[in-house]
Amino acid sequence: MKTYRENLLLFSLLIFSSPLLALSQGPPPFSCDPEDPSTQKHAFCKATLPLEQRVKDLVSQMTLEEKISQLGDDGPAIKRLGVPAFKWWTEALHGMAYGGKGSIRFNFNGIFKATSFPQVIVSGATFNPQLWYKIGEAISTEARGIYNNGQLDGLTLWGPNVNLFRDPRWGRGQETPGEDPIHISKYAVMWVRGMQGEPMGGGESKKLKTAACCKHFTAYDLEKWGTASRFTFDAVVTEQDLEDTFQPPFKSCVQDGHASCLMCPFNRVNGVAPCGDPNFLTKIAREEWGLDGYIASDCDAIGVMVGMYAKTPENATAVALKAGMDVDCGVHLQSFSNLALAKKMITEADIDRALHNQFATRMRLGLFDGNPLKQNDYGSISKNDVCAQAHQDLAVQAALEGIVLLKNTGTVLPLSKTQVTSLAVIGPNANNASVLIGNYQGPPCINTTPLDALKNYTKDVKYVAGCNGAACKSAAIDQAVEAASAADHVVLFMGLSLEQEREDLDRTDLLLPGSQQELITSVAKAAKKPVILVLLCGGPVDISFAKTDPKIGAILWAGYPGQGGAQAIAQILFGEYNPGGKLPVTWYPHDYTSIPMTNMNMRANPATNYPGRTYRFYQGETVFPFGYGLSYSNYSYEFASEEKTTVTLGGLKSAANNKSPECQKLKFNTAVKVTNHGPMEGRTPVLLFMRWPSATEGRPTKQLIEFDSVHLKSGETAQVQFAVSPCDHLSRATEDGKRVIDKGSHFLMVEGNEVEVTVA
Numbered sequence: 029m030k031t032y033r034e035n036l037l038l039f040s041l042l043i044f045s046s047p048l049l050a051l052s053q054g055p056p057p058f059s060c061d062p063e064d065p066s067t068q069k070h071a072f073c074k075a076t077l078p079l080e081q082r083v084k085d086l087v088s089q090m091t092l093e094e095k096i097s098q099l100g101d102d103g104p105a106i107k108r109l110g111v112p113a114f115k116w117w118t119e120a121l122h123g124m125a126y127g128g129k130g131s132i133r134f135n136f137n138g139i140f141k142a143t144s145f146p147q148v149i150v151s152g153a154t155f156n157p158q159l160w161y162k163i164g165e166a167i168s169t170e171a172r173g174i175y176n177n178g179q180l181d182g183l184t185l186w187g188p189n190v191n192l193f194r195d196p197r198w199g200r201g202q203e204t205p206g207e208d209p210i211h212i213s214k215y216a217v218m219w220v221r222g223m224q225g226e227p228m229g230g231g232e233s234k235k236l237k238t239a240a241c242c243k244h245f246t247a248y249d250l251e252k253w254g255t256a257s258r259f260t261f262d263a264v265v266t267e268q269d270l271e272d273t274f275q276p277p278f279k280s281c282v283q284d285g286h287a288s289c290l291m292c293p294f295n296r297v298n299g300v301a302p303c304g305d306p307n308f309l310t311k312i313a314r315e316e317w318g319l320d321g322y323i324a325s326d327c328d329a330i331g332v333m334v335g336m337y338a339k340t341p342e343n344a345t346a347v348a349l350k351a352g353m354d355v356d357c358g359v360h361l362q363s364f365s366n367l368a369l370a371k372k373m374i375t376e377a378d379i380d381r382a383l384h385n386q387f388a389t390r391m392r393l394g395l396f397d398g399n400p401l402k403q404n405d406y407g408s409i410s411k412n413d414v415c416a417q418a419h420q421d422l423a424v425q426a427a428l429e430g431i432v433l434l435k436n437t438g439t440v441l442p443l444s445k446t447q448v449t450s451l452a453v454i455g456p457n458a459n460n461a462s463v464l465i466g467n468y469q470g471p472p473c474i475n476t477t478p479l480d481a482l483k484n485y486t487k488d489v490k491y492v493a494g495c496n497g498a499a500c501k502s503a504a505i506d507q508a509v510e511a512a513s514a515a516d517h518v519v520l521f522m523g524l525s526l527e528q529e530r531e532d533l534d535r536t537d538l539l540l541p542g543s544q545q546e547l548i549t550s551v552a553k554a555a556k557k558p559v560i561l562v563l564l565c566g567g568p569v570d571i572s573f574a575k576t577d578p579k580i581g582a583i584l585w586a587g588y589p590g591q592g593g594a595q596a597i598a599q600i601l602f603g604e605y606n607p608g609g610k611l612p613v614t615w616y617p618h619d620y621t622s623i624p625m626t627n628m629n630m631r632a633n634p635a636t637n638y639p640g641r642t643y644r645f646y647q648g649e650t651v652f653p654f655g656y657g658l659s660y661s662n663y664s665y666e667f668a669s670e671e672k673t674t675v676t677l678g679g680l681k682s683a684a685n686n687k688s689p690e691c692q693k694l695k696f697n698t699a700v701k702v703t704n705h706g707p708m709e710g711r712t713p714v715l716l717f718m719r720w721p722s723a724t725e726g727r728p729t730k731q732l733i734e735f736d737s738v739h740l741k742s743g744e745t746a747q748v749q750f751a752v753s754p755c756d757h758l759s760r761a762t763e764d765g766k767r768v769i770d771k772g773s774h775f776l777m778v779e780g781n782e783v784e785v786t787v788a
């Protein structure tokens with residue numbers, strides 16, 4: 029059976045390929061035109077009244093039929109009240125993207141493309157929070173530009189994906205910043221602030237530039253693996269893992285990012301469907317975290333509940349509305365709410381609650397304040413701001429900062445611009461611009477391939493694909509070997525593509541597909557000098573063979589680096605940029621796949637040989653560890669002061685409420701001295717970890733607690749200041765999911781150095 033989502037994908041493809049369908053569109057529609065006297069009688073149109081009152085007035089004027097019509101992602105116009113149609117589903121994960129109910133139209137009226145930033149896993153590798161904010165800011169500017177130009181029917185954008193990259197096989201791991209909850213939390217906060225028009229340092233954003241949505245709440249990180257499917261999977265999660273691993277990104281996204289939306293997933297969590305669970309949606313998200321906005325379902329997730337979690341369609345409707353879900357991505361609620369009302373499973377008040385959250389969001393977007401083009405904050409953003417040079421430059425910058433140098437024997441890299449006379453470029457990923465983009469993509473402003481970019485540096489470039497795609501079912505090894513043996517230098521572009529990892533498709537192994545390894549090894553053997561291997565892939569691959577092969581001199585992980593990726597790779601290879609990215613996930617050996625992907629446990633279990641997950645709990649061998657990444661320069665990191673710090677808990681009652689005055693009072697600062705010993709200037713992430721004296725009772729071996737990224741000239745030293753908040757950073761989750769702070773020793777760690785913090 030095709031799901032709603034799949035049907036819509038077909039629908040969108042049709043729309044995109046037939047420009048005539050949409051030619052009649054004009055500027056964006058809006059409510060409450062001040063030039064239309066009929067709208068002036070409505071209290072909901074009076075911008076001076078409190079939001080609460082305006083929303084109440086609007087909802088009270090709607091008939092039951094009108095109310096029910098609004099419960100899906102495709103909300104039709106209510107002409108009688110001057111309320112235009114609104115489409116809730118638009119994708120913007122790393123740039124304005126296809127998807128959604130055809131709500132974005134790149135095919136008429138002047139905007140055909142949008143800036144494609146690196147896939148999120150690459151942005152994650154920058155460990156640069158300011159950059160994440162700027163990317164969110166640029167994407168929301170492009171969203172407003174497209175909206176103002178009449179090519180978009182909504183400003184509610186369904187990103188970021190802040191699920192944890194728990195298992196290396198996950199097809200959507202590429203969409204996330206990585207495997208660490210604190211790292212993801214910071215990404216979520218900065219990106220959402222940028223998207224919603226809040227200042228970088230936080231503050232109030234009553235008016236929304238766009239409305240961002242943190243998904244998928246919660247414990248969603250499996251697509252289709254063996255017989256397990258995201259539509260039927262029941263994620264069995266411990267209280268301890270929920271508290272310190274799965275929930276923190278969502279909590280931060282709501283509390284500090286002020287995200288105006290959460291999306292609940294397809295999967296169940298410990299037997300309950302989050303989309304139908306009042307504990308997750310109402311008690312935790314709204315009451316404990318203070319969500320100010322709406323809760324959307326993943327597309328078709330309410331329909332999917334039928335038969336699995338709810339007996340009948342009307343029961344699923346009731347369960348979702350009673351739990352606190354507000355926008356059904358799908359048509360289920362629009363179809364079955366009448367029946368649920370007739371059977372007295374819900375009341376009109378349940379529907380009113382959903383509408384209240386919906387229209388409050390639409391009003392905060394400024395869509396009930398007259399013509400958005402005349403509003404002085406976002407009204408002047410135009411089509412000239414889409415694919416603006418500054419955004420395209422930012423896309424290159426993000427790729428430069430995110431690409432990770434994994435191996436560099438001697439001085440294989442950087443290549444010399446004057447001395448490289450001929451280059452053999454080999455591999456299917458060298459000459460396919462769409463491989464650079466990853467999933468949840470839009471049409472990028474430029475389509476430069478790595479091969480194009482390298483031709484700018486060396487005149488004599490010979491290209492051999494070697495395989496007909498990343499799957500590499502058969503390889504033209506002889507042809508590749510011939511090109512390699514004739515060239516001065518060889519660069520191979522290998523890895524994965526969306527054929528191996530994407531939504532609805534997990535991998536079953538961690539190896540390079542098909543004949544890739546044989547091709548790489550043969551080419552390396554034939555080449556005059558050690559070869560350079562560039563990997564394009566979202567999830568990690570086990571390339572132990574390349575790590576140890578002396579004929580492979582350098583390895584670069586470029587992820588899916590976006591539209592600026594080709595230029596960034598060439599600049600790094602030829603030493604115009606000094607790479608500094610750090611891996612945001614653990615690269616496991618292939619035999620890690622002997623554990624089932626369906627086992628959600630983060631903690632290792634020696635009794636069953638279960639190795640645990642991510643750098644926080646996995647103690648086995650790695651191909652490359654979390655945080656790994658080389659550079660053309662040598663940096664050193666040390667604490668500015670070796671002095672022991674003492675934290676006195678005093679009357680602290682609970683570490684759970686990190687915003688409480690008791691928690692705030694415990695904060696202290698620590699500084700890390702970073703020196704670039706040269707020879708090149710560069711940017712390096714600085715990662716501050718914490719550990720306990722022993723990793724017992726489920727304590728992580730170590731935990732990232734803060735990070736930043738700093739640019740240093742060769743020979744320069746800088747101090748990076750970190751504020752340590754004991755409630756956030758020194759606390760741990762007990763087995764029953766409580767947050768506690770242990771008394772006694774804790775150790776802050778940066779590279780090989782440690783300082784002690786005693787909690788008294």
Ligand SMILES: *[C@@H]1O[C@H](CO)[C@@H](O)[C@H](O)[C@H]1NC(C)=O
Nearest residue numbers: 338339343344346347350373
């Ligand atoms: C939905 O069905 C379940 C199982 O029969 C029942 O326990 C629950 O009360 C029903 N929910 C509503 C809101 O009707």
Ligand SMILES: *[C@@H]1O[C@H](CO)[C@@H](O)[C@H](O)[C@H]1NC(C)=O
Nearest residue numbers: 476477480481482484594595
């Ligand atoms: C090649 O270099 C020129 C001049 O610096 C630049 O304008 C162009 O965009 C580059 N082309 C590619 C494919 O990188």
Ligand SMILES: *[C@@H]1O[C@H](CO)[C@@H](O)[C@H](O)[C@H]1NC(C)=O
Nearest residue numbers: 460462463496497525526527
């Ligand atoms: C380029 O890569 C995309 C995405 O993986 C794939 O769908 C397409 O078939 C590839 N094109 C060619 C010519 O190999």
Ligand SMILES: *[C@@H]1O[C@H](CO)[C@@H](O)[C@H](O)[C@H]1NC(C)=O
Nearest residue numbers: 661662663664665703705706
């Ligand atoms: C890098 O710098 C550190 C600290 O100054 C030094 O101990 C080390 O030998 C240097 N490594 C290289 C490869 O230069």
